[in-house]
Amino acid sequence: MVTRTACQALQRRFATAATCVPAAEVRCQRSAVFSREQARQRALYPRVEKIEVSVQGPGLDGTMLVMNKGMSTPLSCARHLTEHHVTNSALALVDGEPWSLHQPLTQSCSLTLLTFKDSDPTLVNQAYWRSCAALLGQVLETAFKDNFTVELLSTPEVAVTSGAFCCDVVLDPQLDAWTPSEESFRSLTREAQYLIHQDLVWEPLEVVPAVALEVFSQSRCKLEEVEQKAAQNPKGTVTLHRCDDHVLLSAGPLVARTGLCSQYEVTALHNLEQGPRGLHRRAQGLSLPLQLQSHHTVWRKLRQRAEKLVEVPRLEEVAPPSPPDSTPPASSQ
Structure with missing residues (x-):
């Protein structure tokens, strides 16, 4: 670092x-x-090592893919599923973390492919x-x-x-x-x-x-x-x-x-x-x-x-969170 x-x-x-x-x-x-x-980062994985990717999602729970560490991406996983997953996936969740479809996977993990039509597309x-x-x-x-x-x-x-x-x-x-x-x-x-x-x-x-x-x-x-x-x-x-x-x-x-x-x-x-x-x-x-x-x-x-102008607060205008109040709330009478 x-x-x-x-x-x-x-x-x-x-x-x-x-x-x-x-x-x-x-x-x-x-x-x-x-x-x-x-290129330097890709060279960190000179030998092919296998990882297990557990794919989650409708109709996919229980699907396990064996992929290449540091080389395979969520998109690589989608290609092992269906054309629908390849064309409609926009983002991924890897162990619950938002993840680009083109970001290599570096360890065994769970994977969820996200689309714009998911129940929660936030x-x-x-x-x-x-x-x-x-x-x-x-x-x-x-x-x-x-x-x-x-x-x-x-x-x-x-x-x-x-x-x-x-x-x-x-x-x-x-x-x-x-x-x-x-x-x-x-x-x-x-x-x-x-x-x-x-x-x-x-x-x-x-x-x-x-x-x-x-x-x-x-x-x-x-x-x-x-x-x-x-x-x-x-x-x-x-x-x-x-x-x-x-x-x-x-x-x-x-x-x-x-x-x-x-x-x-x-x-x-x-x-x-x-x-x-x-x-x-x-x-x-x-x-x-x-x-x-x-x-x-x-x-x-x-x-x-x-x-219309989108107003974006300046960093200094965003109030820091207040410290927790150590005084217990007054009980109702």
Whole structure:
């Protein structure tokens, strides 16, 4: 585990080395570091060792699969079941913990494959909303010409009931006065739908902070976010995801692939406050998964709601939990 002091030292070193590099080159560098670390982790299992995976779910209880340690994933298990499980599964539970379909299994475990039509789809919905925000960040990062910089800030974790997923961003100062038109939103939406049509995988990778700092060496904001997320994780690690050549930090697992998105629309770009890196903006969008689609009249109402600014409390505005009161409650007379 990298200590907080070591993490800060690495952060300062990478921040000092950060220079203005073309966006395409930055994406290539991030993806290359991701691939290198992914290969290193896979090499930790040079010999094939078997693990037992107990599959839970309707009609599956009692199903036992013998899989390969450090190599097999929940998706590998789904392929031993039916085509329905392969195409409809969006997320997994491994020993009760939310787990990406593409995250290798490292020990014998219980496995439940989750879909959007489960009786309790809460975890899948949360992962889907997080994935839609990740897709929006990927679109924003590549939507502008190379002479306009785009800095993705930390992605707010918002509930599905908020009405829209969000991605905070700082655009080039030359764009501070820019107000996107409806055609601008349609263009961003088309870019997102292109990625959806490609049915790209969100590859997960759990890494130590030193690796994440190298991945995001060109982003001062992400360097700070790496340290924050590592400090919040009891294991001291952070989780990355890669979609094509776009690498992002994630607060939790994402759904398996972009093709699980169906109706998807970029709806708003709100100005927030002026920060040390420039004008903070909040991009927002709305989406429904492939398995759950709506009538156009319902979609129109949902879209109108998704245009309104989603308020996200600042960290310092969230009151810490009150200490337990040692005074016993007064008994009723």
